[in-house]
Amino acid sequence: MHNRSELPVPDDSALAHSARVADLVGARLADSGGWISFADYMDLVLYAPGLGYYSAGAQKFGPAGDFVTAPGLGSLFAGCLARVAGQTLDQLDGGVVLEVGGGTGALAADVLRALRANPPRQYLLLEVSADLRERQHAVLAARVPELLDRVQWLDRLPATPLTGILIANEVLDALPAERFTMQDGNPRQLGVRLQGGKLSWSSMPAPAALEAAVRTIEQDIGNRLPDGYSSEISLRQPAWIASLAASFGQGLALFTDYGYSRREYYHPQRIEGTLACHYRHHWHADPFFLPGLQDITAWVDFSAAARAGAAAGLDVAAYTTQAHFLLATGILQEMETDGIRNPGQSPVRTQAMAAELRQLLMPGEMGERFKMLALTRGFEPGFELTVRDMRPGL
Numbered sequence: 001m002h003n004r005s006e007l008p009v010p011d012d013s014a015l016a017h018s019a020r021v022a023d024l025v026g027a028r029l030a031d032s033g034g035w036i037s038f039a040d041y042m043d044l045v046l047y048a049p050g051l052g053y054y055s056a057g058a059q060k061f062g063p064a065g066d067f068v069t070a071p072g073l074g075s076l077f078a079g080c081l082a083r084v085a086g087q088t089l090d091q092l093d094g095g096v097v098l099e100v101g102g103g104t105g106a107l108a109a110d111v112l113r114a115l116r117a118n119p120p121r122q123y124l125l126l127e128v129s130a131d132l133r134e135r136q137h138a139v140l141a142a143r144v145p146e147l148l149d150r151v152q153w154l155d156r157l158p159a160t161p162l163t164g165i166l167i168a169n170e171v172l173d174a175l176p177a178e179r180f181t182m183q184d185g186n187p188r189q190l191g192v193r194l195q196g197g198k199l200s201w202s203s204m205p206a207p208a209a210l211e212a213a214v215r216t217i218e219q220d221i222g223n224r225l226p227d228g229y230s231s232e233i234s235l236r237q238p239a240w241i242a243s244l245a246a247s248f249g250q251g252l253a254l255f256t257d258y259g260y261s262r263r264e265y266y267h268p269q270r271i272e273g274t275l276a277c278h279y280r281h282h283w284h285a286d287p288f289f290l291p292g293l294q295d296i297t298a299w300v301d302f303s304a305a306a307r308a309g310a311a312a313g314l315d316v317a318a319y320t321t322q323a324h325f326l327l328a329t330g331i332l333q334e335m336e337t338d339g340i341r342n343p344g345q346s347p348v349r350t351q352a353m354a355a356e357l358r359q360l361l362m363p364g365e366m367g368e369r370f371k372m373l374a375l376t377r378g379f380e381p382g383f384e385l386t387v388r389d390m391r392p393g394l
């Protein structure tokens with residue numbers, strides 16, 4: 001975790017962009033009586049068309065951006081997802097891949113490349129950001145030109161339920177989350193107001209839906225949350241998962257992200273919650289730093305996600321760590337195959353793959369912090385999704 005003063009200073013055009021985003025927040029505050037909820041703030045600074053972090057042109061992913069996700073490390077993660085996608089589509093006798101929130105397009109390109117001998121009928125990319133769509137198109141046109149005609153971009157979920165496999169890597173954490181704090185035994189909703197011209201935290205009595213959600217958490221963990229305890233809760237996640245489920249007729253949906261089961265998420269010692277902001281590979285907890293220039297995320301409550309899936313009629317087929325998922329779905333075979341495909345490969349490539357493997361699997365890296373939740377409808381995978389079933393802890 002870094003202090004604000006240690007963060008790199010952006011250039012003038014980035015500062016001017018952030019000032020425009022701050023003006024937009026100021027205008028929304030003025031329209032809303034001077035206060036908006038944190039979820040509305042997060043929505044605005046990440047997704048306001050043309051201005052939000054994901055909607056505008058900042059680099060975001062990779063070494064020159066703010067953070068690296070698993071598909072940006074190399075092709076091992078995509079290789080495992082391609083194996084699962086191939087097996088799922090074989091078992092279903094066809095179908096499509098739907099990737100939600102495709103980032104740079106690297107995952108789509110690597111999955112399609114791995115499946116090129118028997119490609120899916122369609123690879124659908126649901127992307128809310130016009131900027132990212134353009135980048136994804138450029139990456140796919142360069143890396144899998146022969147399969148580009150199978151890729152289709154969607155700006156909303158299809159009306160007719162799909163058969164196939166849905167992939168969402170690091171999307172749940174990017175959904176706007178509410179933040180609350182406990183006071184006199186009751187939750188207060190944290191939001192944003194201007195104080196002395198600066199965006200600042202400010203709380204209001206929790207509305208009924210937030211209060212009920214916090215009481216459900218307390219029941220589930222068997223404890224009252226103590227005064228001063230602050231955390232996040234995604235009130236939008238259940239509806240979002242329900243809408244995905246409504247568009248999903250038959251198959252397997254995989255969600256990979258950093259997160260915990262509910263008991264771990266709302267552990268009494270996690271008194272500051274899970275909010276994390278990423279700027280130029282520094283992470284910190286100040287969502288008001290340069291709005292529009294940094295990513296803002298909250299970890300995923302996977303118990304809530306599984307419950308939302310079940311409420312929408314899906315089966316919870318697996319929940320496990322990323323490491324146990326990738327080991328079950330062939331990451332070591334992917335390494336071997338790469339060695340066979342590239343005999344006499346350079347030591348640099350071998351070292352890079354070893355580093356990628358470490359980052360994806362090691363407990364201190366992504367291996368344990370990241371989890372995989374598999375939801376299914378009318379489909380029982382005829383292959384292993386994990387070497388360790390963690391569903392009882394959900």
Ligand SMILES: C[S@@+](CC[C@H](N)C(=O)[O-])C[C@H]1O[C@@H](n2cnc3c(N)ncnc32)[C@H](O)[C@@H]1O
Nearest residue numbers: 054069100101102103126128129169170171174
């Ligand atoms: C942290 S990025 C992850 C990108 C990519 N999956 C990866 O692994 O690199 C979050 C992605 O989720 C997308 N996203 C956020 N909210 C979404 C929504 N409601 N529907 C679809 N995509 C969404 C963002 O536009 C962005 O592409």
